[in-house]
Amino acid sequence: MTADRRIPGEPRDDLLDETIEDLYENAPCGYLTTWPDGRIAKLNKTLSTWLGRDARDLVGELFIDQLTAGGRIHYETHFGPMLRLTGQLAGITVDLVAADGTRLPVFLTANVKKDEGGNPVMLRITAQDARVRREYERELLHARRHAENERARIQALATTLQRSLLPPSLVPPAGMDAVAYYHPASSDEVGGDFYDLFALSNERWGFFLGDVSGKGAAAAAVTSLTRYTLRAAAVYDDDPVAVLHNLNTVLNHEFHGSDPRFCTVIFGLLTPSKTGFDVHLAGGGHPPALLLYGDGQAMNVDLTGGQLVGILPNPRFVATRLRLSPGDTLVLYSDGLTEAQTGVGQSRYDDDGALLKFAAANSPSNAATIVDAIRTLLDGFGSGLQDDTAVLALGIPDVSA
Structure with a gap:
């Protein structure tokens, strides 16, 4: 008996004679040949196994019937x-x-295999198993739908929470819009x-507009605390500066640790x-209000020097x-308006006093008209x-008038 002295893993030439036939029959994909009329001429063992039928029974049947x-x-x-038009087909499912x-x-x-005259004589078809891909696509679709539903839920939650932080309606004093x-x-995001605008007595009303640092639930908590603190402080003090100091004391006490929170605000x-x-009016680090006069002039209400x-x-x-x-x-506004990016680079809308020019161009104006003009301006900024x-x-x- 002759010992097998081949090195383990060394190619065996004696297996090469079976390679072509074995590759065809047991390939990791299905091979199929049809006549020009679509009848199956030959198919490999892989494809017949997938179909659960004997290859000999499939010969002569129409491919489309499978x-x-x-x-x-x-x-x-x-x-x-x-x-038939291009002679080839790739990647259809x-x-x-x-x-x-x-x-x-x-x-x-x-x-398509053609004869010397260019006439089709046979169709060669390869079938790749797409079950794993199809399952992946289903999981991906499911994950996408879940993400869309979750986003819709988050948007609804953010919208509801945002609305809860703003007054449902404004009730101005008689003689004011x-x-x-x-x-x-x-x-x-929230x-x-x-x-806000609210009555303090029959002869006094309070109002404010501001911007809390950050976004999301944490900012919403600060916003809620800020609104109610301003309302409560205004009841007991008729000095807007004192009202802002009251708010400062509350925020500084509640958020003085590793996650400080602050806001800018105009209170009046x-x-x-x-x-x-x-x-x-009193201002704490907030952009100046705009005053549009009935004679067509416009100016910034100077509150320079107010700190956060x-x-x-x-x-x-x-x-x-x-x-x-x-x-x-x-008109009171937050800095999302003045800091909107325009043009190239980091240019901002109000870098060169564009907002005051805008106000002058829209003066005189009533409350509804100027807010509608600003709404259109904001929409024009896009991203x-x-x-x-x-x-x-x-x-x-x-x-x-």
């Missing part, structure tokens, strides 16, 4: 004509039907912008006068007084609007 009803329609109306009725998704690749607008930069008090309203609310134990806030007469409109924007306009109708 497909589902939908697959037959697509093959006859689209795939077959394309194959159909379902084969096995003998037991189960479906086998496959990727088909085919080409009040209009507000909130423009979210994202439907998935923003930190807030505003309204008192009726003979012809309009006296306004007492909630960071320092004893910040500086700035106050001013003004009078709203018939035809005048006071450049990267932060939420709140707008509150208080106007005195000019009954003589």
Whole structure:
């Protein structure tokens, strides 16, 4: 007996004679040959095993009869004509039907064998098992639907929470119009912008607009605390600066640790006068309000020097007084408007005083008209609007106009 002295793993030439036939019959894909009329001429063992039938029984049957009803329609109306026109077909997906009725998704690749005269004499078809791919696609579709449902749920939750942080309606004092607008930069996150207008007595009303740092649930908690603190403080103190100091004390006490929270805000008090309203404003780090006069002029209400609310134990806030007469409109807004990116680079909308020019171009104006104009302006920023924007306009109708 002669010992086998071959090195383990060394190629065996004695197996090469069987390689071609074995590769055809037991290939990891199905091989199929049909006549030009679509009748099966030959198929390999792999494909017949997938179909659960003897290869000899399949010879002579139409290839399209092995497909589902939908697959037959697509093959006859689209795939077959394309194959005859171009001579090849690649990457189409159909379902084969096995003998037991189960479906086998496959990727088909085919080409046409022609004679010397260019006439088709045979179709060569390769079928790749697509069951794993189909299951992956189903899981991917399921995951996508789940993600879409989850996003819709989050959006609904964010919208509901956002609405709870804003007054459902504004009830201004007699002789004044009040209009507000909130423009979210994202439907998935709760923003930190807030505003309100409320009665303190028969002769005094409070109002404010501000912006809390951050977004999401944490910012919503700060926003809620800020709104109620301002409302409560205004009941006991008729000095807007004192109201902001009260808010600063609360925020600084609650959020002074590793996750400090702060806000910018303009707080004001309204008192009726003979012809309009006296306004007492205080600002803490917030963009200046706009005042649109009835004669067509416009100006920024100067509150320069007011510091952020909630960071320092004893910040500086700035106050001013003004009078709203018939035809005048006071507009408060958050920095999502002024910091909207425009053009190239990091250019922002109000870098060169564009907002005051916009106000002057829209003055005189009533509360509803100027808010609608700002809404259109915000929509025009598109993706450049990267932060939420709140707008509150208080106007005195000019009954003589």
